[in-house]
Amino acid sequence: MALSVIRWQHLLWTRLHRVCEPSVCRLHATGCQQSKEHYKVLVLGGGSAGITMSARMKRKIGAENVAVVEPSEARNPLHRLIMHYYQPLWTLVGAGAKSLKTSGRSTASVMPSGVKWIKSCVQEINPDNSTVRTGDGKEISYQYLIVALGLKLQYEKIKGLPEGFEHPGIGSNYSLQTVNKTWAALQNFKEGNALFTFPNTPVKCAGAPQKIMYLSEAYLRKTGKRPKANIIYNTSLPVLFGVKKYADALWEIVKKRDLQVNLRHNLIEVRADKREAVFEKLDNPGETVTYEYEMLHVTPPMGPPDVLKGNPLADQGGWLDVDKDVLQHKRYPNVFGIGDCTNLPTSKTAAAVAAQSAVLDRTISKVMKNEQPDKKYDGYTSCPLVTSYNTVILAEFDYKQQPLETFPIDQGKERIIMYHMKATLMPHLYWHGLLRGLWGGPGPYRKIMHLGMK
Structure with a gap:
């Protein structure tokens, strides 16, 4: 009976993970009724970047000229409403400082009023014809396209996940389904290794994997468990943080709090039933090292949305190929990008989206007037x-x-x-x-x- 419940939960977890990918689906339009709609500005994605630009475009050209493609409430098998989450708060949720409930609001409540909400997923983008096909068979044409599809969490690229989350002692602050498991693992910690990881891919909020380490250390100190804990941070990166000034400050904290940092270690397998995590040593190809853990926080590999891979809009890595200064696509002048789905060479954060939104607003205004964009994004x-x-x-x-x-x-x-x-x-x-x-x-x-x- 218990096994059946676990399998049922895993099935729902997998379904929810798929339907919550921002505006992306693998459905085919075969047999679907096709209908055509046209909008002056079409926004793909209802996450932070998509909602932000929809609100800006509404003020610029009127709500009736703007549409957002984002899956509807009906696609979520576990909740009646699709929720929009302020994910930067999940660092504190995983450490017990905030509740998950306080980080979310319904998508309907944050969608700009009057803007057309197309409650489907993006199946295909055809920039040569300026059209987008959705999962329910609609073909939508646009004058200008803003791609804000976010990125994709790829737990499945680590052997033993996501099914490993069914076991105790393992969590991840990057997923709605696993952030509270981090807090449970921290509360139930007794003694041994508390292990924190950073993958060998681009990630959103690159500081978050080590934030939960510092918070966990503080919690274990407060609860008297710190003397029995070995706190280990295994990162694929060759540095603790990309900016030297802040890296230097963090190294001081690491030394003062007796934290162990192993650079160029990439998580490749979790044996949750044995509480073991296997890492490859990136500077010694083929060499691996296995750690036992009492608590494990996993930062998953991440990648571009499936719908962008192989699309003319993407670079070789599958990320949206935009000019880093003005956020206009390099080959399609009526296409623009913002946020995590782009190949902008800066960290993927909500703060970056904010700065990008002001630049993109100006860029689109200029393009609509057949003028050259004149405001540049500095990568903030x-x-x-x-x-x-x-x-x-x-x-x-x-x-x-x-x-x-x-x-x-x-x-x-x-x-x-x-x-x-x-x-x-x-x-x-x-x-x-x-x-x-x-x-x-x-x-x-x-x-x-x-x-x-x-």
Whole structure:
């Protein structure tokens, strides 16, 4: 009986994982009734970037001229409503500092009013004909296309996952289905290895895999379990963090708190029944090392949406191929991209989406007037590096991996005020600023803060 329940839960987990991929499906239109619709601006994806640009386009050209393709509530087998989540909060959810419920609102409540919501998934994009085909057989034409499809979590690329999540001691802050498992694993920790991973692929919010490590260490210290814990961070990267200033600060924390960091270690297998994790040593091809764990936090490999792979809009890696300065497609001038699905050489974060949205808004305005785009995206992104239950190092940087800090203080230090900004102010700014198309990043405020000198 218990096994049947586990299999049923796994089936639902798998179905939910598939239907929640942003606006992407593998259905074929064979036998479907085809109908045609046309919009001046068609947005693919109802995540952070898609909702943001829909709100901006509504103000620019009128709601009736804008449509968003995003799967409907009916596609979710476990919930009556499809929810839109502020995922940066899941770091705190996995550490027990916030509840999952506080991170979500219904998609209907954040969709710009009056904008056409096409409740289906993207089956095919044909940029040569300026058309998109949806999972229910509709063919939609557009004058301008904004691709905001996000990225795809690929737990299945690790042997033993996702079925390994049925076992205790393993969680992941990157998935709706597994974030609370992280908190359960942390609460149930007794002694042994607490293991945290970073995959050998691009990821969204590259600081998140180690944020949960710092929070877990703080929790174990608070509950008196720290002396019995070996805290290990295995990352595929050759560095702890990509920006030297913040990496240096994090190495100091690692040393002070006696954390073990192994660079160039990539998770390839989880043997959840034995509580073992297998890593390949990237600098020694073919060599692996196995760790026992009491707690394991998995950051999954990630990749572009299936619908982009092999499409004329994608680069060789399957990511949307856009100009890094103006976010216009390199070969199709009426196509634009924003957010995690693009090949922009910067970290994939909500903060990056905010800065990109202001630039893209300006770019599209210019293109609509047959003028050359004149505003450039500098690669700004932000990563609030949570280092405890009340401190944050606020990392902000650009394409060149150079600090681009908003406040006239040294942001390379742990600060309590930055934690409150992360936990309280930023969610408010997200729901009431970014998703309404009213927040384009801190650029203008940075100049004021630095008296116009930065």
